[in-house]
Each structure stands twice: as structure tokens, then as C-alpha cells.
Amino acid sequence: MSKRPNLLYIFADQWRRQAVGFRSEEPVMTPHIDAFAKEGLVFNQALSCTPLCSPHRASLMTGKYPQSHGVYTNCKLGADVMLRPDEICIGDVLKAAGYRTGYIGKWHLDLPEENVAERPVSGAREWDAYTPPGPKRHGFDFWHSYGAYDHHLEPHYWRDSPRMIEVKQWSVEHETDVALDFLQRSADDERPFALFVSWNPPHSPFELVPDKYKQLYASCELQLRPNVQAGELNVHTGEKVAGGKERLEQYMRDYYAAISGLDEQFGRLMAALREHGFEQDTVVVLSADHGELMGAHGLMAKHAWYEESVGIPCLMRWPGHIPRGETELLFNSVDIMPTLLGLLQLPIPEQVEGSDYSAAVRGEEGAAGAAAAFLAAFPGRKEVIEAFSSRGLDNRAYGWRAIRTANHTYVIHRGYAPEEPVQRLLYDLRADPFQLQPAHLASADEHEEAMRLEQELKQWLQRMGDAFLF
Missing domain, CATH: 3.40.720.10 (Alkaline Phosphatase, subunit A)
Incomplete structure (x- = not known):
């Protein structure tokens, strides 16, 4: 040019x-x-x-x-x-x-x-x-x-x-x-x-x-x-x-x-x-x-x-x-x-x-795209940060992390307060585009797709040095 x-x-x-x-x-x-x-x-x-x-x-x-x-x-x-x-x-x-x-x-x-x-x-x-x-x-x-x-x-x-x-x-x-x-x-x-x-x-x-x-x-x-x-x-x-x-x-x-x-x-x-x-x-x-x-x-x-x-x-x-x-x-x-x-x-x-x-x-033949996208949110309110720090916890290790593919969103939510229970949610975006009927999982082992997505999510968290699950 x-x-x-x-x-x-x-x-x-x-x-x-x-x-x-x-x-x-x-x-x-x-x-x-x-x-x-x-x-x-x-x-x-x-x-x-x-x-x-x-x-x-x-x-x-x-x-x-x-x-x-x-x-x-x-x-x-x-x-x-x-x-x-x-x-x-x-x-x-x-x-x-x-x-x-x-x-x-x-x-x-x-x-x-x-x-x-x-x-x-x-x-x-x-x-x-x-x-x-x-x-x-x-x-x-x-x-x-x-x-x-x-x-x-x-x-x-x-x-x-x-x-x-x-x-x-x-x-x-x-x-x-x-x-x-x-x-x-x-x-x-x-x-x-x-x-x-x-x-x-x-x-x-x-x-x-x-x-x-x-x-x-x-x-x-x-x-x-x-x-x-x-x-x-x-x-x-x-x-x-x-x-x-x-x-x-x-x-x-x-x-x-x-x-x-x-x-x-x-x-x-x-x-x-x-x-x-x-x-x-x-x-x-x-x-x-x-x-x-x-x-x-x-x-x-x-x-x-x-x-x-x-x-x-x-x-x-x-x-x-x-x-x-x-x-x-x-x-x-x-x-x-x-x-x-x-x-x-x-x-x-x-x-x-x-x-x-x-x-x-540019539409070039053979160009590849992502198989998954990674999403995250962190507790950030002042009083919430103080609630974590008073217990010796890092607020940035909480909130939620997610992996989004063309067909699914898989979320692990550790909460915005130290005492909140962990949630695992799997959404089928094709069958349920308005995300009204997620699968609530006690463990990723309960669902084959959740197992695969959680492993990929963990690998990303490790690459990021994110203490979310560790």
C-alpha cells in the first residue's frame, strides 16, 4: 500500500x-x-x-x-x-x-x-x-x-x-x-x-x-x-x-x-x-x-x-x-x-x-476462528473487597468465569461474598437461546460437555495465572 x-x-x-x-x-x-x-x-x-x-x-x-x-x-x-x-x-x-x-x-x-x-x-x-x-x-x-x-x-x-x-x-x-x-x-x-x-x-x-x-x-x-x-x-x-x-x-x-x-x-x-x-x-x-x-x-x-x-x-x-x-x-x-x-x-x-x-x-480461504471464548467477572465494590480482605482472601479469585462456544455457555460462579456456594451452570444456546433452563451441576462430572468445557476453562485460567479455582 x-x-x-x-x-x-x-x-x-x-x-x-x-x-x-x-x-x-x-x-x-x-x-x-x-x-x-x-x-x-x-x-x-x-x-x-x-x-x-x-x-x-x-x-x-x-x-x-x-x-x-x-x-x-x-x-x-x-x-x-x-x-x-x-x-x-x-x-x-x-x-x-x-x-x-x-x-x-x-x-x-x-x-x-x-x-x-x-x-x-x-x-x-x-x-x-x-x-x-x-x-x-x-x-x-x-x-x-x-x-x-x-x-x-x-x-x-x-x-x-x-x-x-x-x-x-x-x-x-x-x-x-x-x-x-x-x-x-x-x-x-x-x-x-x-x-x-x-x-x-x-x-x-x-x-x-x-x-x-x-x-x-x-x-x-x-x-x-x-x-x-x-x-x-x-x-x-x-x-x-x-x-x-x-x-x-x-x-x-x-x-x-x-x-x-x-x-x-x-x-x-x-x-x-x-x-x-x-x-x-x-x-x-x-x-x-x-x-x-x-x-x-x-x-x-x-x-x-x-x-x-x-x-x-x-x-x-x-x-x-x-x-x-x-x-x-x-x-x-x-x-x-x-x-x-x-x-x-x-x-x-x-x-x-x-x-x-x-x-x-477478509474471508480468506482456510482462515480459522476460535473454538471458544473466555469470559470473566470479578467482585469490585469497595465493601465487598473489604469483606474478602478481612478474611485474608483475594476478591479477584471470586466472581464468575465462563467459557462460551457456538453452542454452549458453561459458568462457574464462586459468588460475590466469601460464604456463597459454588454454582456450575451449563446453557445449551441452540435449544435454549434465552437461557431459561440451565443444567445446575454439583460437579462437571455430571455432564460430558461440562467436563470438556471445564477442562478447557481450567487450562485458560492456568495460562492467565488466575487463582479462581486453585
Whole structure:
């Protein structure tokens, strides 16, 4: 290639795989994304290796599992967790290769400033952080970002100083405006560009979405998924959420409204690529960091092994290089970074633990995919960590671990408290796609498939140095 292709990576927060129009699973309207799906490759089995914001993002950036990069829970108050400056991330590789790099939107990979300063100069509060220029930005030169802040209608950002940029505009629209300016400036630059755009919605609070999108669903007939339990809603931490069918349906309407808003802004970005002559020379990826349970199994939010939580949308387009269609490739968070570098013909750092599936993405004959994907979640609440540590236990050895194949999900759950009993659950995803009838096993020896999957899971845990079962 005389010039390497550009990269535009767009991902939303808490957007589940099922909630997009072309799948016809939920009544969400996404005409621009539906059109894009016809032009590119749709990943039907894309997964979040740890369905929580910061762990997925760290795996996306490093190609490594949380056991290795250390971001096993969210970067939040009271947790000494952040993406280490010495990690080699995709942005570092892109910058070293001569790309014009940019990052716009939610970062959520830095230590909250209030963990180290009572009143940070930047104005960052609670989980939020200003990430200054330098190694913690991991190769991204243009920066219009924030740590974690969920006021979608009045967002704020930082660039290259602690001066907070406050905005009264829906965050997705504002970030798209900034991205459009980045693309326009790239048209006059000889270097290829690599731009990451991280939208926070449809992450809660669900109601913080412009009225014009809410109106699309004001009279929409909703049908609850067969696994939804609307009576009493919980999150993985054990906290209660305001429930009931009427309240859940309002959450759903607002959730779909936000996704339709994403769709409109995505359409603007695709139009800009055409306008500037980038369309043929740009790898475009549209994805998410994890899903949203939205009442499935009586749960809200994420951090569970159910498909509504671990399943993420993923679509790729590169005209003439990535064939149109669908793929059943098990595509995990850790595989994104090496696969993108493989498509761009850039070196993959030795420490990467995911797989380069660029040959399979290009449709090359004989290209192999994964037989299994590995998933994990770890207790991360401050009081829970203290409960483990008071007993001399490492909280990171608890939670749940899972192996996901094309046909099965096998879960071992040690609990989020020291005294909880171990559970073994086997789901047949073909016969029971809504995961309503798992096999509850006292031991893997009770089921031939569980025996095989547990052995494979144990081998992975050993490779990761994970003390989960040992």
C-alpha cells in the first residue's frame, strides 16, 4: 500500500447486540446502521470478555485479559485500578506507525482524581478524571475526552489542559460534531488517521436523551423478551432498581430512543467519510463495550454471563477488503486490537493475548476462528473487597468465569461474598437461546460437555495465572 488505510472505531456504552433494527429482535429503528450492515460484515457472536465498562476498554486497548492488564473492575472511587501507562496499546502502535490519532468521548481508564486529591483542579468529581497529555493517553494525540460522567445532556470534556469544557448538548451529537471536524482536518493531512469515538449512551440514566428521539417510541408497542422478569429488578451488586412492567417499558422506550439517536449520528459520520473521499480507504468498526440486561432474568445493567449482557454489536466495513455478509466467528474483546492491527498490516505486540482474526475477517480461504471464548467477572465494590480482605482472601479469585462456544455457555460462579456456594451452570444456546433452563451441576462430572468445557476453562485460567479455582 502506498498509504495505509484509515481507521474509524466507534463504540457505545451498554448497547446490547439484540437492540438494532436489522436483527428484528427488538422494535428499535436504526436505518443508517441497517444500511451499513448490508455493506459490511456483521459479527453475530461478538462478545465482551468482562461485561463492564473499564475492563472491556482496557482489553480493547491492550488485547489482554483483565487478569493481565489489571483493570478487573471499573476505574472508580475507592479502587486503585487504572490502565497502566507502560501498557502497549493500539493507540501507541498506530502513532508509532505514523497515524494521525484521536480519541473522543468517554475514556474511563484513568484513576479517578478524587482518589488522590480532595478537590482536583480540573473539576473532576467522583469517578471522573482529566487525563493529561503523556503516556496515559497511549498514543492518542488529539484528545476531547473525560473519564466517567453520565450527565448526557450536559456533558463536559478536557483537551490539553485541566480547564473543563462544559457543553449543553446531547453528548453523542456533540462528540459527533467534534469527530466531523477531525475528519475535515484529516482531509488536508497526508497521514492516515485513526479515530476512536466513544459514545456514552445508551448507558443509564436512560431518560437523558433528546425528546425528538423519545417521540419515535411514544406509542410503540413493546414486547418483552421471554426471559424478562419485570416485577422486581436487581443489579449484580444486589441493589434494587425501581421495577414493575410499566417502569421497565419506560426504560426500554428511552433505551431505544438513545439507540435511534446513535443511528442518526452514525449516519452523519458515514456521510462525512463519503464527502471527504475516505469511504474506500477506511476501516470502519461499530461496536459497544457490553450489553444491557433490561429486565432479562430480573436484572438490569450488565456484569452477568447472559447473552443480553455479554453480547455486543460489531460491524466492520472496508470496501474491497472485507466481504459483505455475516460471520459466526467468536470475536472477543481481546481479539479486537490484534485483528485491527492485522487488517492494517501493523506489528502486534508480543504480550497480546487475543487472536488476530484479520484473515478470517477478509474471508480468506482456510482462515480459522476460535473454538471458544473466555469470559470473566470479578467482585469490585469497595465493601465487598473489604469483606474478602478481612478474611485474608483475594476478591479477584471470586466472581464468575465462563467459557462460551457456538453452542454452549458453561459458568462457574464462586459468588460475590466469601460464604456463597459454588454454582456450575451449563446453557445449551441452540435449544435454549434465552437461557431459561440451565443444567445446575454439583460437579462437571455430571455432564460430558461440562467436563470438556471445564477442562478447557481450567487450562485458560492456568495460562492467565488466575487463582479462581486453585
